[in-house]
C-alpha cells in the first residue's frame with residue numbers, strides 16, 4: 001500500500017528530491033514539505049525592467065533590448081570564457097559580456113528581444129551579465145525574485161523550483177490557524193495567500209503584507225499552544241486549596257529583623273491568593289539580585305505549614321542548599337517549624353532519619369539538591385514545592401518532585417531577571433511574580449570601568465579591600481566555548497595574584513574543569529574566609545552569598561552580556577560595607593562600549609536585561625539553544641514585540657471564548673437530558 005503524501009510528509013516525497021538533496025534540505029532545517037513552504041526568503045532581487053536613462057554605475061539592473069550583433073564566445077586562461085554581443089536599449093547600444101556561461105550562445109540570436117540581469121558599468125555604458133531572464137518567446141515574470149538561505153547541496157535556483165512545485169501541489173493543505181474575525185480585525189491576508197506572496201510576490205507591498213500575516217500567525221499559534229497547556233494544567237480541583245492561617249504569616253513577618261519591602265508583600269499576597277484557589281499554582285518568581293526572594297519563599301512555607309502541608313525546596317547545588325537552609329533556619333528561629341537539609345553529602349545515618357521523618361510528617365520543610373527526587377524520598381503530606389533556578393533542572397526532574405505530593409502547588413524562582421518579552425514567550429504558561437524593589441538602605445555598588453588592564457589601579461583597589469579585611473573576587477571572561485582556553489587565562493591570573501599577594505593572604509582558583517566536590521571545597525573555603533582572593537571563571541554560582549566580599553574585578557568585561565555582568569556584580573555588596581565592581585575591558589564596538597557604560601549607570605537588573613536584549617538580540621544572551629527561547633521562522637521576539645503582544649492578547653480571548661462555548665454546550669446538553 002502506498003503511503004498518502006500530505007503537506008506534512010517527508011521532503012523525500014517531492015519529485016526531484018533524492019537522498020542527497022534531502023540531506024542538504026535537512027541541513028537547512030527542512031524536513032517536511034510544509035517546512036519547505038515555510039523556508040522564507042531573507043531578501044528579494046528586483047527583476048522589473050529598468051529605465052536605462054535612470055540607472056547608475058555598478059548597479060544591478062534588468063535591461064530589455066534587441067540583440068544587434070552576433071554573439072561570440074572566446075576562451076581565455078584555463079577553461080574561462082566570454083560571451084560578447086551588443087543590445088540596443090531605447091536607442092542606446094550596450095555591450096554585454098557573460099563570463100563563463102558559453103551555453104547562452106545557443107539561446108541568444110541576433111535580432112532577438114531579450115531581457116538580461118547584470119551589473120551596469122556607468123562609464124563604459126556596458127553590462128556584465130549574470131542571467132538571461134527571457135529570450136525568444138520566453139515570458140519574463142516581472143517583479144521580485146526571492147533569495148533564500150541556501151547551501152552547497154541545494155542552491156537558489158533549485159530551491160526556487162522545489163518551492164514552486166511544492167506550492168502548486170500542496171497549497172490547499174496549508175493550515176489556517178488565525179480565526180476569520182481576527183484576520184478581518186487586523187486586516188491580515190489568509191495564511192495560504194501569505195505563503196504564496198512571500199515566495200512569489202508581485203511587488204513590495206504584497207511581500208510586506210505576507211510578512212505581517214505570517215508573523216502574526218506564528219505568534220498566535222505559539223501563544224495558543226502555551227495557553228492551552230496552561231489551561232490543561234490549571235484544572236479546577238478543590239484539593240489544590242491550601243487553607244492557610246493568615247495570622248501565622250503575620251506572626252512570621254512580625255518576627256523578622258526587617259520590614260518586608262512593598263514588592264515582597266505584594267508577591268507573598270500573590271502566592272497566598274493562589275493557595276486559596278482551587279487551581280494548581282504554577283508561579284514563577286523573578287527577583288533582582290539581592291531583592292530578598294528567600295523571605296517570600298519562607299512566608300509561603302509558613303502558610304503551607306499552617307495548613308498542615310509539607311514543603312520541598314529544591315536547589316541546583318549543595319552550596320546553595322546549605323545557604324538557603326541556614327538563612328531559612330534563621331528566619332524560622334521563633335517558629336515551630338522543623339527543617340532538614342538533604343544533599344549528596346548527607347550521611348547515610350542522617351538520611352535515614354530524614355526519610356523516616358518526612359514520611360511520618362515530623363519534618364515540615366526539606367531543603368535539598370536533586371537528592372530530593374530519589375525514589376526513597378516519600379512525604380506524608382507534600383503540598384508545596386519550591387524550585388530555585390528551575391532552568392537548571394530538567395523537566396523530568398521537576399515533575400518527579402512535584403509528583404511526590406498529590407496536589408502540589410509550585411513556586412519556581414529565578415535570580416536572572418528575564419526581559420518581559422522573553423518571560424511572556426517562554427513562561428507564558430505560568431503566572432509571574434516580580435520583585436523589582438531592593439530593601440531600603442541598600443547601597444549601590446560603585447561600578448567603574450577602566451579601559452585597559454591598568455595594573456596599578458587594580459592593585460590599589462585590591463590592597464585597599466584586603467586592608468579592610470574584605471575578600472575579593474577576580475573574574476576571568478569566557479573567552480570562547482572551550483573551557484580549556486578559559487582555564488589557561490584563569491591560571492595565568494591565578495599565578496599573577498599568587499606571586500603578588502601570597503603568603504600574606506591566600507589566593508584560590510575556581511574553574512569549570514574541577515569536579516563538583518572540588519568546586520564546593522573551594523567555595524566553602526572562600527565563604528569561611530580561609531581564601532581571601534578567589535580567581536574564578538564564570539562558573540561562580542548565581543546566588544552565592546559571601547557578605548564579606550566587597551570587591552569584584554572582572555577582566556575582559558566586554559565579552560559578557562549585561563545580564564551576566566549584573567548577576568556577577570550582585571555577588572558583592574551583600575554585607576553592610578561599601579562595595580566596588582571594577583570592569584576591565586576595551587570594547588571594540590559601539591555596542592560594547594554602551595554595554596559597559598550602562599553597567600556603571602544602572603543597578604536595575606530588569607532594566608539591564610531589557611537593554612541587553614536590545615543590544616545583543618535574544619540568541620546571544622545565553623546562546624539560542626540554552627536560552628529555551630522558542631525560535632520562529634519569520635517573527636523576531638524583540639523586533640516584533642508589538643505583534644507578539646497583540647497575538648498574546650487575542651490568543652487568550654480566543655481560548656476563553658472557546659471554553660465558554662464548550663461550557664454552554666454542556667449546559668444545554670444537560671438541559672435537554
Ligand SMILES: Nc1ncnc2c1ncn2[C@@H]1O[C@H](COP(=O)(O)OP(=O)(O)OP(=O)(O)O)[C@@H](O)[C@H]1O
Pocket residue numbers: 258259260261264287288289290291292293294295415439440542543544545570
Ligand atoms: N525587606 C528587607 N529589608 C532588609 N533586608 C532584607 C529584606 N529582605 C531581605 N533582606 C536581606 O537581604 C539579603 C538578600 O536576600 P536574599 O538572599 O533573599 O536575596 P535573593 O533575592 O536571594 O538574592 P540573590 O539572588 O542575589 O541571591 C539577605 O541578607 C536578607 O536577609
